[in-house]
Amino acid sequence: MKKLLLLLIILILSACASNADDENSNDGTEDTLTPISVEILMDDQLEVGEHTLQVKVTHNDEPVTEADEVEFEVWQQGQKEESTFVTAEENEEGLYTAEYNFQEDGIYHIQSHVTAKSQHVMPKHQVQVGNPTETDEHEAHEDEDGHDHSHDHSHSNNVDVDFNHQNGESSGQEILNVNISLNDEPLEEGRVRFEIKPDDDEHPVWADAEETESGVYTSEVELDAETSYTVTVHIENDDGLHEHEDFQFETE
Structure with a gap:
C-alpha cells in the first residue's frame, strides 16, 4: 500500500513539473511572436x-x-x-x-x-x-x-503597421512579423504577403503570412546572411482594403 501511494505521489509531481515546463516554453514562444x-x-x-x-x-x-x-x-x-x-x-x-x-x-x-x-x-x-x-x-x-521607409512603423489611410524580424532556429532562417491595426483596432482575417527583395537583386522572394494572434501576421523565410533587404508588406481584406508599406532590414 505504501509503495502504491509513493508511486502516485511521484506521478503527480512529474505531471506538475511537465506542465510548468510547457508553460515556460509557451511563454518564450509568445515573447518571440509578439513584436517589440x-x-x-x-x-x-x-x-x-x-x-x-x-x-x-x-x-x-x-x-x-x-x-x-x-x-x-x-x-x-x-x-x-x-x-x-x-x-x-x-x-x-x-x-x-x-x-x-x-x-x-x-x-x-x-x-x-x-x-x-x-x-x-x-x-x-x-x-x-x-x-x-x-x-x-x-x-x-x-x-x-521614394518609399525610403526603413523604420519599423508606418501609417497610411488609418492603417498602422509595425514590422520586425528575428533569427529563426536554423542558419539563414528569418521570422518576419507585422502588427497591423485598422482604425485603431487589430486587423483580423486579413490577407498579408511579404515581398522580400535584396538591395543588390531585382528578383523578390514572396511569402504568405499567417495570423498568429489578433492583428499579428508571421512568416518564416530562408534568406542569405549579412544581406540588406527591402520588404513590401501587402495587406488586403474582404472589405476592399489594399495597402502596402515598405521597410528595410538586414540579416546577420
Missing part, C-alpha cells in the same frame, strides 16, 4: 552641437530592460556610406540614450539598431540641424516620396 516596439524620441529640429539620442523599447506595453544591443547610426543626407555608430546605454527602464555631436548644418538621419527578445528592429528618424541647404531639403523630400 521601438520609438526614437527626438525633436525634428535641432541646433548644431551635442544632443542626446533617445530610444524607447517596449514589449506588450512593458519597458524592455537589458536589451541585447542598442546602437544609433547617424549620417548626413546623401552620406550613408560615412555613417557613424554610437552605442546606447540604458538610462532608465526601457529608455536607452547616447550623446552625439552634430557638427554642421544639414539634414541628418538617425537609425536605431535594437536587438531584444530575439528580434532586431531598426526604426529611422530624420532631423533638421541648423539651417540646411535647399539641396539637402529637396533630396530629403525625394527620399520620403
